Amino acid sequence: MQPSSPSTDLVLLIATAGPIRVDSELIDQACKIFRTRLGVDAMLTPALEENLQLIPSLACDHQRVVILPCGFESIPLDQIRSAWWFGQLPNSSTIFLAEPWTPKEVGQWIGNRARSNAEHTKKADWILPAQDPASNAPWCERQIETLALVAFWSNRICPCSTVCAEASEHPESETLTSLSSTHIEAEELATWIIQRYLRCVRSRPIPWNDQSDAHWPALSRLHQELQLHLPSEYAQRLDEVSPRSMGSAKISPDESGRVPWDTIWTSFCDLAMAGGPPHRGKLLEPVSPEEIQKSPNEYASVVAEIRRGIELASGLTTCDSPYSGWVCVQCDSDQMAAWLMRAILVENISVRRESDKLYLPAGPNYRIDKEIKNVITSVAKTNHYWQAHLRSRQPPKPL
Numbered sequence: 001m002q003p004s005s006p007s008t009d010l011v012l013l014i015a016t017a018g019p020i021r022v023d024s025e026l027i028d029q030a031c032k033i034f035r036t037r038l039g040v041d042a043m044l045t046p047a048l049e050e051n052l053q054l055i056p057s058l059a060c061d062h063q064r065v066v067i068l069p070c071g072f073e074s075i076p077l078d079q080i081r082s083a084w085w086f087g088q089l090p091n092s093s094t095i096f097l098a099e100p101w102t103p104k105e106v107g108q109w110i111g112n113r114a115r116s117n118a119e120h121t122k123k124a125d126w127i128l129p130a131q132d133p134a135s136n137a138p139w140c141e142r143q144i145e146t147l148a149l150v151a152f153w154s155n156r157i158c159p160c161s162t163v164c165a166e167a168s169e170h171p172e173s174e175t176l177t178s179l180s181s182t183h184i185e186a187e188e189l190a191t192w193i194i195q196r197y198l199r200c201v202r203s204r205p206i207p208w209n210d211q212s213d214a215h216w217p218a219l220s221r222l223h224q225e226l227q228l229h230l231p232s233e234y235a236q237r238l239d240e241v242s243p244r245s246m247g248s249a250k251i252s253p254d255e256s257g258r259v260p261w262d263t264i265w266t267s268f269c270d271l272a273m274a275g276g277p278p279h280r281g282k283l284l285e286p287v288s289p290e291e292i293q294k295s296p297n298e299y300a301s302v303v304a305e306i307r308r309g310i311e312l313a314s315g316l317t318t319c320d321s322p323y324s325g326w327v328c329v330q331c332d333s334d335q336m337a338a339w340l341m342r343a344i345l346v347e348n349i350s351v352r353r354e355s356d357k358l359y360l361p362a363g364p365n366y367r368i369d370k371e372i373k374n375v376i377t378s379v380a381k382t383n384h385y386w387q388a389h390l391r392s393r394q395p396p397k398p399l
Contacts, residue, residue, distance in 0.1 A: 010062035011042035011197055016071030016100060022189070027070065029186035034193050042193070044070070063093050068196050069100040072146055077206055077213055098200035103149030109192065110150065111157020113185070199224065251369045259368065261309035261376055271385055272346040279381065280348035280374050286325045287363035295364035302366045303327055309376035310360075314383040319357065326352065326359035329379060336386060343382035349375060 011034070013027060024044060031042040041062070069075050075097060080086060089095075203220040207213065254260045272278040292299045306327050307318040321328040331337040334356050341353045344360075352359040360379065366372050 008063040009040045009066060009201075010064070011040055011066045011068060011193075013042065013044045013068050013070050013193070014075060015044070016069045016073040016075060022070070026186055026189060030189035030193055033186055033190035034197075037190065037194065038197075040197075063090075064096065064201070065089070065093065066096045066098070066197055066200055068098045068193065068200065072101050072103070074100045077216070078210065080206065081208075081210075094205040096200045096203060097206050098196050098203075103146050104153045105192075107150040107153025107155075108157055109188075111154040113188070114154065115158040251373065259305075259309065260312070261380075262312040271343060271381070272348075273343060278346060278348040279378055283348045283350065284361055284371060284374055285350050286361040287365075289324050292324055292364060298364035299362065302364060302372060303362050305368065305372055306360070306362055306366075306375050309372065310379050313376055313380035316379065316383060321359065323359060325362060327362045327375070329358040329360060331356045331358060339386060340379070340382050343385065344378045347378045347381070349378040 011031075013031065027044045031044060034040065034042045067075065067080065077097070080095065080097065086095075202224050204216065204223040207216055212219075251259055251264070303321075310316060310318055310327070310329060317330040319328040319330055331340060337353050337356045337358055340358060341351050344351045344358075350361045358379075360375050362375070363371070366375075
């Protein structure tokens with residue numbers, strides 16, 4: 001179902017050089033399916049300099065342009081900036097450039113296609129051109145290496161598939177002729193395009209000038225990696241992550257003389273692993289059993305306050321801990337516990353995990369406005385970001 005509001009994205013599939021090409025009719029069908037699924041304009045164009053007749057006005061009407069190379073060669077940023085439509089984009093527009101095809105991706109795709117056709121054919125031959133159709137020169141060493149890697153990955157998926165090169169006198173072999181423009185194949189290609197599109201928009205937009213071109217590839221990969229660990233609310237906002245702490249929350253007891261742990265924060269500062277500062281400057285380590293034995297009443301009081309604060313501030317359940325010096329927190333799953341453990345550790349709070357349970361430090365000398373608040377804040381803060389991941393349907397990877 002298409003969204004009610006028009007999309008502000010334009011996806012351009014740009015044909016680039018390489019020894020493997022897919023039928024343009026198949027890509028056109030995949031673009032139509034892509035457009036139906038996401039409500040995003042998508043089209044195949046042979047080259048950036050030939051866009052004039054294909055997209056006379058679309059680029060000017062979209063806030064984001066997402067370029068997906070269809071080939072093994074990358075597109076230089078200066079070629080994008082020299083495209084006729086680049087200067088017509090409003091200043092608020094952003095342009096994303098996806099990585100080119102990799103032999104592994106194409107090989108796995110071919111292998112899956114061959115495996116799905118295994119019931120009908122004993123052997124699937126994927127016909128490739130013997131030379132670059134744009135010139136009479138034979139394949140270079142890089143192209144031969146690319147084809148060898150494609151064959152390797154396709155045969156790992158389906159040993160019955162064979163990637164072979166036809167002689168140059170066969171012009172019909174300039175595409176993967178085994179890929180006919182069927183609806184099923186177009187659906188599979190559309191799914192592949194959607195995956196590349198979603199991965200691309202999580203990267204860093206290309207710079208409008210060439211002053212930071214040298215750093216852009218590394219920054220783009222960094223953005224993609226951070227999106228795996230951060231909620232979707234951080235998308236394209238990583239530059240806004242503050243390097244400073246938001247300041248310490250004020251401890252003000254309520255009418256009963258107890259700290260209202262569920263109301264003292266209006267928001268949380270950025271996680272340390274997102275670029276913000278750790279909650280503590282020094283690692284809060286567990287205390288020794290001898291120290292606990294000297295002050296058992298004070299220790300019990302600290303444990304009770306930490307448990308009360310964690311339950312109020314985070315909504316998580318605490319349990320009786322079998323280990324002296326540790327407070328037990330029950331998580332919803334092993335994955336949640338693993339992610340919280342990692343996030344709490346970079347906040348400079350010692351933490352342990354057993355299955356779906358976390359263990360936080362506690363000691364008889366912990367102060368309400370220092371160590372106790374540190375432990376409670378770290379749990380509340382990290383749980384807040386975990387829940388944000390679930391709301392965005394983008395659960396982070398476990399440790």
